[in-house]
Amino acid sequence: MNPSQTQAAQASQQTSFVLRNDANGVAFLSLNRPQARNALSQAMIDALQVEFDAIATDAAVHVVVLSGEGPAFCAGHDLKEMRAAGYTETYAEALFDACALLMQRIVSLPQPVIARVHGIATAAGAQLVASCDLAIAADNTRFATPGVNIGLFCSTPMVALSRNVSHKHAMQLLLTGDLIDAATALRFGLINEAVPEAELDAAVATLAGKIASKSRHTVVIGKEAFYRQAALPLAEAYDYTKGVMVANLQARDAQEGIAAFIDKRPPVWCNR
Incomplete structure (x- = not known):
């Protein structure tokens, strides 16, 4: 063999x-x-x-x-x-x-x-x-x-x-x-x-x-952030998650989700 x-x-x-x-x-x-x-x-x-x-x-x-x-x-x-x-x-x-x-x-x-x-x-x-x-x-x-x-x-x-x-x-x-x-x-x-x-x-x-059914991109961000912030002191956790949310807001799925919520329609995820 x-x-x-x-x-x-x-x-x-x-x-x-x-x-x-x-x-x-x-x-x-x-x-x-x-x-x-x-x-x-x-x-x-x-x-x-x-x-x-x-x-x-x-x-x-x-x-x-x-x-x-x-x-x-x-x-x-x-x-x-x-x-x-x-x-x-x-x-x-x-x-x-x-x-x-x-x-x-x-x-x-x-x-x-x-x-x-x-x-x-x-x-x-x-x-x-x-x-x-x-x-x-x-x-x-x-x-x-x-x-x-x-x-x-x-x-x-x-x-x-x-x-x-x-x-x-x-x-x-x-x-x-x-x-x-x-x-x-x-x-x-x-x-x-x-x-x-x-x-x-x-x-x-x-x-x-x-x-x-959720945006895969968003869930991936959230899982990683959950475990990373849990290991940090309180102030550092807030500082870190602030950065995560700022970056997350730039994602197409975040902007699509917000638009869909305001427009009262189901979101169409692109997972980006």
Whole structure:
């Protein structure tokens, strides 16, 4: 097998861990290790990174929906793979580096990412939910950061978790390892909405469609600005967002949107 054939075979094997289907400006990504409850093996993380990197430069995609095949959204890292690797520092460094880069890729992705959550989302699976911009869960979903129960504290999931929920709620999850239901996850602020499982697809489609109907250019500006200003002191945040709004006002879509509002007509976006 020549090098190009080897690369093609590796890419085919890699992307099989993630399914992608695009429709009406929405990229639907689904974790595809149902037999392992979509545990984040190194190959799964790599496959997700490939898909998100491709989506980042895909102008046809306005929104991403991330879901899981089978009975669960994601059960966290693949503990069987960890044991098989011998828990070596080299393996662990590579795994957690790749996972951290994946979570940051979701945040830095130009398009908003909606987590469609069902079954369980535990450890790095809860980290995935927290890293997504929005999340809708079936009302029978359960969440946890249970690393403390097996002697491996959920330190990297803690980063995303503590940026989504209050410190006391984050510490409750991290220190007890207890499962919480979707109603509690909603109260904690980990998800946006909890709906009956039969209504999950419709609820996600409605939210994704609503965002996809907006100016892609404007949404991209807004997502980037949201995360950048959140890391700044108050005065610097206002100074930065002032600059964002000044630049945004020069965009054709901003001027079209204002005109459409004044003229009482639907806007026609050009995504510029």
